[in-house]
Amino acid sequence: MEDKKYAIITGATSGIGIPTAIGVAKRGYHTTLICRNPAKGEALKQRIVAETGNHDIDIILADLTSLEDVSKASQCYIDSGKPLHLLINNAGIINTTHEITQDGYEAMFAVNYLSVFLLTTQLLPVLKSSGNQDNSSRIVNVTSEGYKMARRIDFENINAEKGFKTFPAYGHSKLALMLFNLELAEQLSYHPVNTYAVHPGAVNTNLGSGDNTILSRFLFPMLRPFFKTPEQGAATTLHVAFEPKADGQNGFYYASSKVRKLGKQAKDSVQAKTLWSWTDNRLSKFYN
Ligand SMILES: NC(=O)c1ccc[n+]([C@@H]2O[C@H](COP(=O)([O-])OP(=O)(O)OC[C@H]3O[C@@H](n4cnc5c(N)ncnc54)[C@H](OP(=O)(O)O)[C@@H]3O)[C@@H](O)[C@H]2O)c1
Numbered sequence: 001m002e003d004k005k006y007a008i009i010t011g012a013t014s015g016i017g018i019p020t021a022i023g024v025a026k027r028g029y030h031t032t033l034i035c036r037n038p039a040k041g042e043a044l045k046q047r048i049v050a051e052t053g054n055h056d057i058d059i060i061l062a063d064l065t066s067l068e069d070v071s072k073a074s075q076c077y078i079d080s081g082k083p084l085h086l087l088i089n090n091a092g093i094i095n096t097t098h099e100i101t102q103d104g105y106e107a108m109f110a111v112n113y114l115s116v117f118l119l120t121t122q123l124l125p126v127l128k129s130s131g132n133q134d135n136s137s138r139i140v141n142v143t144s145e146g147y148k149m150a151r152r153i154d155f156e157n158i159n160a161e162k163g164f165k166t167f168p169a170y171g172h173s174k175l176a177l178m179l180f181n182l183e184l185a186e187q188l189s190y191h192p193v194n195t196y197a198v199h200p201g202a203v204n205t206n207l208g209s210g211d212n213t214i215l216s217r218f219l220f221p222m223l224r225p226f227f228k229t230p231e232q233g234a235a236t237t238l239h240v241a242f243e244p245k246a247d248g249q250n251g252f253y254y255a256s257s258k259v260r261k262l263g264k265q266a267k268d269s270v271q272a273k274t275l276w277s278w279t280d281n282r283l284s285k286f287y288n
Contacts, residue, residue, distance in 0.1 A: 006084050006130070008032045008077065010064065010119070011091025013040040015205025016142070019234040020090055022051055027242065029086065030056035034073050034119075036063040064091055064115040065101040071286045074122035083130035084123060086241055089116040090142040094208040098164035106159040112173035116141060117180055117279050118286060124193070131192030136247060139195040140240050141181050145255065147174040148263050153275050175265055176275060178253070183272040185251025194248065196240045199255040203233030
């Protein structure tokens with residue numbers, strides 16, 4: 001049997017994703033970067049090869065605001081016939097303005113949650129067949145302690161149309177991701193795949209710098225010097241991805257490389273199941 005390990009990382013072209021991808025490639029993994037900007041993807045690939053000596057770096061282009069792009073990206077990986085031992089759902093956004101994607105969803109909900117749901121569930125058969133009793137495949141969902149800004153999933157206001165505010169909408173998308181992790185863990189109980197949620201801490205990255213508002217132009221830049229470096233931010237993701245002791249900790253939530261307790265809203269298994277079927281119904285056209 002082939003010993004080579006395979007990983008996919010989203011959002012590796014900036015911030016926390018860069019040292020995460022370098023850390024994965026350093027461990028010899030064949031690493032596929034799912035990114036939206038071909039020039040940034042190619043530059044990162046060259047940097048990873050130069051810094052790690054690992055030449056097994058692939059790029060799949062996808063804009064994670066587009067569900068069709070996400071589905072094409074997972075299909076492209078499946079068609080390659082490669083196994084998959086590690087999926088790091090790292091990409092994420094904070095928007096300070098209300099944006100709706102071409103699929104009709106609030107953009108943070110689309111990128112931070114829906115794209116993760118679709119990519120992960122479409123890749124699950126490969127993750128399952130690549131893991132075994134001694135070495136489970138791993139899914140690392142980079143979420144945020146900011147999920148606590150949402151008390152529950154508001155199915156009446158999924159698209160934040162009733163008064164958009166940046167942090168509550170961001171928190172809502174990350175709570176959806178936490179609940180996805182919870183329900184996925186349950187569904188994976190009898191499979192050689194473990195899923196984890198990770199809070200990287202407050203990290204000095206490009207997060208929230210995409211638009212031209214007071215928050216993105218003044219508040220975020222003012223706070224950034226007090227934040228962790230991207231390398232420090234990547235540490236928990238890499239810990240969870242590779243630490244042997246994390247094996248079997250299916251569904252666990254980590255911050256600062258330690259297991260953390262879940263807030264009440266993130267362990268609501270009834271809401272997790274409701275959200276799962278709500279999402280599954282809406283994404284049904286992507287499953288054949
Ligand atoms: N920074 C923090 O303090 C903090 C705190 C808690 C949680 N997090 C989480 O950590 C993760 C990484 O964030 P970061 O801080 O490293 O932010 P970042 O520097 O802005 O990087 C975000 C990454 O996601 C990619 N991305 C964003 N929208 C995309 C789209 N539509 N399609 C494809 N890729 C897309 C970006 O691609 P481009 O390079 O093309 O822009 C970039 O590679 C996110 O999930 C974030 O929510 C961060």
